Amino acid sequence: MTGRSTVVNALRAQRIELPSWAFGNSGTRFKVFAQRGVPRDPFEKIADAAQVHRYTGVAPTVALHIPWDRVDDYGALARHASDLGVALGTINSNVFQDDDYMLGSVTNPDARIRRKALDHLLACVDVMDATGSRDLKLWFSDGTNYPGQDDIRARQDRLAEALTAVRDRLGPDQRMLLEYKLFEPAFYTMDVPDWGTAYAHCLQLGDKALVVVDTGHHAPGTNIEFIVAMLLRAGKLGGFDFNSRFYADDDLMVGSADPFQLFRIMHEVVQADALRHESGVAFMLDQCHNIEPKIPGQIRSVMNVQEATAKALLVDVAALRHAQSSGDVLGANAVLMDAYNTDVRPLLAAVRTEMGLDPDPMGAYARSGYGDRMVIERVGGQQAGWGA
Ligand code: AFD
Ligand code: MN
Numbered sequence: 001m002t003g004r005s006t007v008v009n010a011l012r013a014q015r016i017e018l019p020s021w022a023f024g025n026s027g028t029r030f031k032v033f034a035q036r037g038v039p040r041d042p043f044e045k046i047a048d049a050a051q052v053h054r055y056t057g058v059a060p061t062v063a064l065h066i067p068w069d070r071v072d073d074y075g076a077l078a079r080h081a082s083d084l085g086v087a088l089g090t091i092n093s094n095v096f097q098d099d100d101y102m103l104g105s106v107t108n109p110d111a112r113i114r115r116k117a118l119d120h121l122l123a124c125v126d127v128m129d130a131t132g133s134r135d136l137k138l139w140f141s142d143g144t145n146y147p148g149q150d151d152i153r154a155r156q157d158r159l160a161e162a163l164t165a166v167r168d169r170l171g172p173d174q175r176m177l178l179e180y181k182l183f184e185p186a187f188y189t190m191d192v193p194d195w196g197t198a199y200a201h202c203l204q205l206g207d208k209a210l211v212v213v214d215t216g217h218h219a220p221g222t223n224i225e226f227i228v229a230m231l232l233r234a235g236k237l238g239g240f241d242f243n244s245r246f247y248a249d250d251d252l253m254v255g256s257a258d259p260f261q262l263f264r265i266m267h268e269v270v271q272a273d274a275l276r277h278e279s280g281v282a283f284m285l286d287q288c289h290n291i292e293p294k295i296p297g298q299i300r301s302v303m304n305v306q307e308a309t310a311k312a313l314l315v316d317v318a319a320l321r322h323a324q325s326s327g328d329v330l331g332a333n334a335v336l337m338d339a340y341n342t343d344v345r346p347l348l349a350a351v352r353t354e355m356g357l358d359p360d361p362m363g364a365y366a367r368s369g370y371g372d373r374m375v376i377e378r379v380g381g382q383q384a385g386w387g388a
Helices: 004-013 042-056 074-083 099-102 109-129 152-169 195-205 222-236 257-270 296-312 317-325 327-338 345-353 361-368 370-377
Strands: 017-018 059-063 087-092 137-139 175-179 209-214 237-242 282-285
Touching: 004 327, 004 361, 017 042, 017 087, 017 222, 042 059, 042 074, 042 296, 042 345, 059 074, 074 099, 074 109, 087 109, 087 282, 099 195, 099 237, 109 137, 109 152, 137 209, 137 237, 137 327, 152 175, 152 195, 175 237, 195 209, 195 222, 209 222, 209 370, 222 237, 222 257, 257 296, 257 327, 282 296, 296 345, 296 361, 296 370
Parallel strands: 017 059, 017 282, 059 087, 087 137, 137 175, 175 209, 209 237, 237 282
Antiparallel strands: none
């Protein structure tokens, strides 16, 4: 059984990265519901993200999305973040919102459009140079909707060509994280549909290329923790985009649909000793708060990741290994379920108190009145949202 101090120290050291885009207006293809007090620019997004870190203590970095978060002076944005106790994190490219990309970006049959997309990816590396970011996250909406529309293998060749050019551009301490997604917005083939495709390209690209597992990007019923274990064993897990789903890429608060799956994923992470910051695995959130207030929605997500992590840290590994090695099926399962069924909220409340935080982040944020103040202060301007 892991000692309490070891568990507490691991929970205190945990780092979860927030997505800037979660604080703007978001929605579905049917409607983006505007909320009052929403940020109007990257500086205000950072301010809202800093509230999540203020009350949770484990969310010190904010991922940016380019061009949504493009600013004239990234140094000023970084200083703004630092003044608020956070830092700029992963840079997310966006080659999915330009009319030119209707038939694909880096895999488009038109070389001119492929060049335009690659130039954006290289410009994102320039942003990384300016922000000091380690990771470039690459998600491609590229794919086809109909059999025969394009050559599946040729599109993979185009993808490999672009990824190689990005790899060659990266600095010595920079990485590229390739994210896969089974479907949407393409419905017949996605050019990076699954972990196998992402893994195959990352193997070709070398050590700087790693896979991102977005928990909403699989077919229903997929054993995601198996994928996580395989990538960890191969040294090719770059990170997560945590969210939750009932049916598709719903981008709901992580852990809200299936906290048991989140626990099983974090169990594989803990067993592979990959929770430590030094492991290089990035624990990012990637969500769209469509109907819930955004800052408390993110606080809840962070808390859900913490709870799954705490339970994973409580697994009695010695007992588990003994039961496994002796073929004690029920015993091994019981060891895991004992950890999962442990109410870790008192433990996390104690950890927060030891960190000098309110043990109840949601209540502390609500009592701060920050959200109400933003509604009053943020009048006018153009609210951030899809495309903003
Ligand atoms: C969309 C994509 C993908 C990506 C995210 C940020 O589905 O998850 O990581 O946008 O670009 O949610
Ligand atoms: Mn994602």
